[in-house]
Amino acid sequence: MSTSSTRTALWQRDWRGLVFPVLFVALWQVAASAGWVNTKLIVSPLAVLQAGWQEITANGFAHALAASLARDLAGFVLGSLAGIAFGTLLGLSRWADRLLGPTFHTVRQISLFAWIPLISIWLGYTDQARVLFIAVAAFYPVVLSTHEGIRSVSKAQFEVARVYGFSRWQRLVRLVLPAASPQILTGLNLALIYAWLATIGAEFLLPSFDAAGVGATVIRGRSAFRVDVIIVGMLVIGLTGYALNRLAQRLENRLLIWRGPAH
Amino acid sequence: MLTQQPLLPLPTAPEPVAVRPARHWRLPRLPAAGRALIALMFPLALLGAWALATRYEWIAPQILPSPTTVLSALTELAQTGDLARNALVSFWRVVWGFGLGAALGLLLGVGFGLSSLLRDYVYPLFRAVAQVPVLGWLPFLILLLGMEEALKVVLVAKAVLVPVAINTDQGIRSVPPQYLEVARVYGFGRWQQLTRVILPAALPGIWNGIRYGLTNAWLALVAVELLASSEGLGFLIVYGRQLFQLDVVLAAVVIIGGVGFVLDKLLSVIEKRLLRWRREAF
Numbered sequence: 001m002s003t004s005s006t007r008t009a010l011w012q013r014d015w016r017g018l019v020f021p022v023l024f025v026a027l028w029q030v031a032a033s034a035g036w037v038n039t040k041l042i043v044s045p046l047a048v049l050q051a052g053w054q055e056i057t058a059n060g061f062a063h064a065l066a067a068s069l070a071r072d073l074a075g076f077v078l079g080s081l082a083g084i085a086f087g088t089l090l091g092l093s094r095w096a097d098r099l100l101g102p103t104f105h106t107v108r109q110i111s112l113f114a115w116i117p118l119i120s121i122w123l124g125y126t127d128q129a130r131v132l133f134i135a136v137a138a139f140y141p142v143v144l145s146t147h148e149g150i151r152s153v154s155k156a157q158f159e160v161a162r163v164y165g166f167s168r169w170q171r172l173v174r175l176v177l178p179a180a181s182p183q184i185l186t187g188l189n190l191a192l193i194y195a196w197l198a199t200i201g202a203e204f205l206l207p208s209f210d211a212a213g214v215g216a217t218v219i220r221g222r223s224a225f226r227v228d229v230i231i232v233g234m235l236v237i238g239l240t241g242y243a244l245n246r247l248a249q250r251l252e253n254r255l256l257i258w259r260g261p262a263h
Numbered sequence: 264m265l266t267q268q269p270l271l272p273l274p275t276a277p278e279p280v281a282v283r284p285a286r287h288w289r290l291p292r293l294p295a296a297g298r299a300l301i302a303l304m305f306p307l308a309l310l311g312a313w314a315l316a317t318r319y320e321w322i323a324p325q326i327l328p329s330p331t332t333v334l335s336a337l338t339e340l341a342q343t344g345d346l347a348r349n350a351l352v353s354f355w356r357v358v359w360g361f362g363l364g365a366a367l368g369l370l371l372g373v374g375f376g377l378s379s380l381l382r383d384y385v386y387p388l389f390r391a392v393a394q395v396p397v398l399g400w401l402p403f404l405i406l407l408l409g410m411e412e413a414l415k416v417v418l419v420a421k422a423v424l425v426p427v428a429i430n431t432d433q434g435i436r437s438v439p440p441q442y443l444e445v446a447r448v449y450g451f452g453r454w455q456q457l458t459r460v461i462l463p464a465a466l467p468g469i470w471n472g473i474r475y476g477l478t479n480a481w482l483a484l485v486a487v488e489l490l491a492s493s494e495g496l497g498f499l500i501v502y503g504r505q506l507f508q509l510d511v512v513l514a515a516v517v518i519i520g521g522v523g524f525v526l527d528k529l530l531s532v533i534e535k536r537l538l539r540w541r542r543e544a545f
Contacts, residue, residue: 017387
């Protein structure tokens with residue numbers, strides 16, 4: 001599906017979606033250069049582009065983006081591994097589900113960002129604190145989807161596994177996890193989105209002078225009242241999130257190829 | 264012999280297949296009270312461990328105050344009226360932001376679902392706006408709107424609008440075309456088609472969006488109150504953190520969790536009501 005759309009020639013693509021954004025940017029430019037608006041507050045698109053070019057070519061920027069991505073990835077991996085393990089436990093064992101499930105579902109209701117002050121007291125304004133926060137953000141959706149995926153493995157499949165004389169471990173690795181993998185991947189996808197949100201949140205709310213990052217750049221832009229830097233930061237945050245999503249979607253399609261085109 | 268090797272060695276026919284009986288790891292059906300008791304065991308154990316750890320000072324009270332301290336902080340906050348005041352501020356912010364965001368999201372979603380024209384022109388822009396997470400907008404909106412109430416309401420509304428619009432759109436587009444054919448046979452007008460066929464059929468999707476939206480609203484609210492507010496439950500946490508009064512922080516966290524819990528329960532009760540007709544089919 002996506003391959004056919006990438007193959008269509010440039011002029012055949014649907015450009016109608018760009019009409020409003022282009023109009024908007026044009027209006028913005030005219031308003032800024034004609035002086036209809038306070039140009040301290042509403043910087044013209046050209047100025048934003050200039051600032052963007054300066055920021056991106058400056059030394060620190062690539063470093064900041066890499067630092068954010070590294071944090072994002074570390075938290076995501078930690079959180080999802082823990083999430084898959086915990087979700088599997090809840091899905092396979094009714095005892096665990098009854099014992100721990102209600103607590104999990106209650107703790108889940110605590111808004112994510114409410115943990116930040118506690119984490120900051122326990123771990124300080126360090127990178128460990130940020131990664132832990134990102135991991136917590138990634139943890140919840142993965143637990144939920146893993147749990148759901150495992151629950152939806154059919155009884156018939158279990159019986160086949162029993163006929164084959166699978167051991168417990170084999171049943172987990174050869175049957176349960178593969179059968180639940182579509183849902184687990186959906187959860188991982190969601191976790192990636194949350195992890196990126198949490199990365200920005202962690203850089204806003206757990207700031208420190210030595211920590212580089214895209215969110216940190218935006219915060220510095222705000223305290224310096226640099227609207228152009230803020231807008232560039234927003235664009236970079238959005239584009240990075242978009243790129244991560246696309247990558248995840250590609251990987252997901254690749255990994256689920258065994259399901260066949262019946263879907 | 265089979266030409267194709269099976270993935271796993273099949274047990275040969277004459278040998279009696281040893282089918283192990285299903286393990287009885289399943290619990291007997293318990294009455295609700297029994298379930299609640301089991302569910303409470305873990306938190307109670309945790310609470311006990313917490314109380315012991317602080318009692319014998321295994322953990323410094325500056326890092327983890329005892330449960331009783333947190334409880335007294337909670338009662339003090341309640342008695343001075345700080346709690347009610349801040350909770351009310353947060354509550355109204357969520358109500359306004361959620362109302363605004365859900366209404367706009369519903370409109371947009373219905374628009375995208377029904378009009379391919381609107382979809383072709385506006386959807387890409389919408390996706391682009393949705394792509395920047397709420398916190399990404401925050402610094403920009405602070406400059407634009409200042410630190411006033413409008414900032415909180417707009418951010419919460421943005422957090423709600425996106426999932427509501429996306430889910431409404433998907434819900435509407437997955438309405439089977441046969442339904443619309445039947446409606447046309449019955450001579451339904453456009454408005455009737457929308458209110459009697461499309462919206463009810465899309466309701467599960469829309470509801471999904473609303474649930475996500477409310478969770479997001481609460482998330483965004485706490486974030487914005489932590490960063491830019493002088494009242495509200497999020498501010499209470501910041502305040503406690505700045506004074507290093509961890510009992511106040513924990514008390515506020517408990518309240519935030521409690522509100523989230525109540526919201527979730529409330530929604531699932533409404534869901535049971537609202538989608539009752541769907542359940543009956545199964």
